[in-house]
Structures are given as structure tokens and as C-alpha cells.
Amino acid sequence: MGQNGGMQRYDAIVIGGGLVGSAIAYGLQRAGLDAALVDEGDVAFRASRGNFGLVWVQSKGLGAPHYQRWTRLSAEEWPKLAAELGERTGVAVGLEQPGGLQLCLGEGEFSERQATMEQMRAEAGNFGFEYRMLGRDELEETLPGLGAEVTGGSWTPYDGHVNSLYLLHALHRGFLARRGTYIPNRTIDYAGVAPNDFRLGSGADEVCAPKVVLAAGLGNAALAPLFGLCAPVRPQRGQILVTERTERTWPIPLGSLRQTLEGSIMLGSSEEEVGFDTGQKPEVMQAIAARAVRTFPWLAELQIVRAWAALRVMPPDGKPIYDESVRFSGAFTANCHSGVTLAGAHANVFAPMVAAGSLDPMMMPFSAKRFDVPAAA
Numbered sequence: 001m002g003q004n005g006g007m008q009r010y011d012a013i014v015i016g017g018g019l020v021g022s023a024i025a026y027g028l029q030r031a032g033l034d035a036a037l038v039d040e041g042d043v044a045f046r047a048s049r050g051n052f053g054l055v056w057v058q059s060k061g062l063g064a065p066h067y068q069r070w071t072r073l074s075a076e077e078w079p080k081l082a083a084e085l086g087e088r089t090g091v092a093v094g095l096e097q098p099g100g101l102q103l104c105l106g107e108g109e110f111s112e113r114q115a116t117m118e119q120m121r122a123e124a125g126n127f128g129f130e131y132r133m134l135g136r137d138e139l140e141e142t143l144p145g146l147g148a149e150v151t152g153g154s155w156t157p158y159d160g161h162v163n164s165l166y167l168l169h170a171l172h173r174g175f176l177a178r179r180g181t182y183i184p185n186r187t188i189d190y191a192g193v194a195p196n197d198f199r200l201g202s203g204a205d206e207v208c209a210p211k212v213v214l215a216a217g218l219g220n221a222a223l224a225p226l227f228g229l230c231a232p233v234r235p236q237r238g239q240i241l242v243t244e245r246t247e248r249t250w251p252i253p254l255g256s257l258r259q260t261l262e263g264s265i266m267l268g269s270s271e272e273e274v275g276f277d278t279g280q281k282p283e284v285m286q287a288i289a290a291r292a293v294r295t296f297p298w299l300a301e302l303q304i305v306r307a308w309a310a311l312r313v314m315p316p317d318g319k320p321i322y323d324e325s326v327r328f329s330g331a332f333t334a335n336c337h338s339g340v341t342l343a344g345a346h347a348n349v350f351a352p353m354v355a356a357g358s359l360d361p362m363m364m365p366f367s368a369k370r371f372d373v374p375a376a377a
């Protein structure tokens, strides 16, 4: 967009410079498109700057095998993406994929978890799903200092973690290095739409392109109808606590507990339905800390040095929404609550589909049409 108004033309415009939009914009630019990435600025609800950093597979897609496969595909794409970003930008995103463990407190949690993992395996069918339920005895060898209530946990080889702030930074740098155009501090508040012809406005400025990807997080709910699409996402608050650095190490991320490469331990994260309230609540922080200390009593010795709240971008059924407009071909949406985990798929699989002009049939179950339930008679 020109400084004093005017119109710039691109092959594609991505609205939203969080983790979802920047991964897609990076992938589009790599696919040879001249893309613009337009972002409202650091006034959003910080999902991309306030998350837990897991590349987490083991519980994604229960009852929805297409989502399980999509998450697994993303985890497989992750090493390529991390290596490429490192080479292109010099930013090491700190990806580690040693597998992951979800720890259980009490027999009830253990048997519930076992049933969940068995359902995941059954639903994977020929695709396969490797998991093990590990008893407390096995865990004690690798995780000394376990609390008395820990009964065991579920393990899969697919999980990992990353520094998600470095990821966001690397995606932006990689996009710029591939000569993408980043347009910050612009809120798209006007859209002139026709099939494969989109004019998007912010004040006096306009950008136009034959393709547009709506990746504006919670902003997609208002934007999507302008393009004949639907993205009924809602905010869900999550709070996270971070300890001082410690030498004690875990070889593997533990679901709601993970140790960063620098040595801090992250404790998280709540799931609260409080609308757009980004406040921190002492009782929620206490509950997060209490569960962590029940799991590893030695954590009580560490100081909490940081804590924050951020809003997840949550579809009604918790599964991602990817769609393309029937009325206005060339317009796409992308929303999910696991934008770190899915970055590999967004950059390496979703973006090439957009570049090619339409979504692969494998994406059909992710369409928001699934929410069009006929009213009961």
C-alpha cells in the first residue's frame, strides 16, 4: 500500500501476520507467487506470541481421523521447514521432536488416557498410530522426582516442541527474504469482491489480487462473510507460567509441562471460556502451579519469573477450518487452535494448494460447511 493512498497489485494477499498467515504467506512466496502479508499489528490477542510451543500430535483428531492425519503430516513436514528457515534466515527455531509424554495423576486419568489412545489407534486404521502406555516404574527411570500421585502416562514418537517466537520471526524473515511484501499496522476493513478479483482496503489504501487467504485469527469471524465464507471462531483463554532456569532436564516434552532449550520450565495451560478477556486470574495460575507440583514436587523450589494470558482461536468443534469460497473463487480461510503444530502443513501443503488454485479433496472435511446443520423441524 502506498504511503499516501493508491493501489498495489499482487498474486495473492494473506490477511493476518500471526503464525497461520505468515506460514501460508511464506509457502506462497516459495511457490513463486508475489504475495502481500497484511497485518493489523501487535494489537491482536497474542495467540502467536503467547502460546506453549508444542508441536503436539498425540491427542489431536480424536473422533476425526482426517485431523489426526493432517497433524501427523504437519509433524512430518516440520523438520524440512525448520531446516529451510534456518538456512534462509539464520534463525534456529529450536525444533526438537523426541516424542512426547502425557502424564496422568491417579488411576482414573490413566485409564481414561488409555481409552483415548486406543481410540486414536483404531481410528488411524491403515495409517497406523504408534503409542505406549507407560507405567510409573518405567517413567521413574527417565523422569526422576515424580510425585506420588503420578500413575503413568501415554507416549507417542510423533510429538515435539519449538521456540514459537523464533518461528514467527523466522517465517517473517523468510517471507521477506523471498521478496514478499509485508504490510504492518493495516486493518483490512473493506473488501470489494468478485471471483478471482479482490480489492482489500484499509483507509485510503487498497491492495488487490486474484487470490486472498483469510488468516486473521479471531478476526476471520467478521471477515469471512464478506467473501461468501464462514469462520465462526471464538476466543478461548489460556494462561501460562514460566519458572526460572534449572539444570534438571526432561528428555521429552510432557504435554502441559515442557523445558525450553534455555532451561526454563513452562507450565500450562488453562482452557477458559471468558470471551475477549485477556486478564490473568490468580486462582487459575494457582491451579496450573498446583498440578505441576503434584506431578513433580521439586518444581515448588523454583521461582515463577513470568506469566501471561492469551486467546486461542477456537472453532466450534475444536478442529481446524480450511475452506474456499464457492461464490468468490480465489478466496480461502485458514483457522486452527494449533498454529505451531500445523505450521509445517500450512507452509508446505496448504500454501501450495492455494497457489495451485483450489484445495485438495482431502481438505473437504475441514470445510465450515460442517456447521450448517439444518434447523430441527
Ligand SMILES: Cc1cc2nc3c(=O)[nH]c(=O)nc-3n(C[C@H](O)[C@H](O)[C@H](O)COP(=O)(O)OP(=O)(O)OC[C@H]3O[C@@H](n4cnc5c(N)ncnc54)[C@H](O)[C@@H]3O)c2cc1C
Pocket: 015, 016, 017, 018, 019, 020, 021, 022, 038, 039, 040, 041, 042, 043, 044, 045, 046, 047, 048, 049, 050, 051, 052, 053, 054, 055, 056, 186, 187, 188, 189, 215, 216, 217, 218, 219, 220, 223, 237, 238, 239, 240, 269, 309, 310, 311, 312, 313, 335, 336, 337, 338, 339, 340, 341, 342
Ligand atoms: C495459551 C496458548 C497456548 C497455546 N499452545 C499451543 C501449542 O503448544 N501448540 C500449538 O500448536 N498451538 C498452541 N496455541 C495456539 C496457537 O498459538 C494458535 O493456533 C496460533 O497462534 C493462531 O495463529 P493465527 O495466526 O491464526 O492467529 P493470531 O496469532 O491471532 O494472528 C492473527 C493476526 O491477524 C491480524 N488481523 C486480525 N484481523 C485483521 C484485519 N481485519 N486486517 C489485518 N489483520 C488482521 C491480527 O493482528 C493478528 O496478528 C496456543 C495458544 C494459546 C493462546
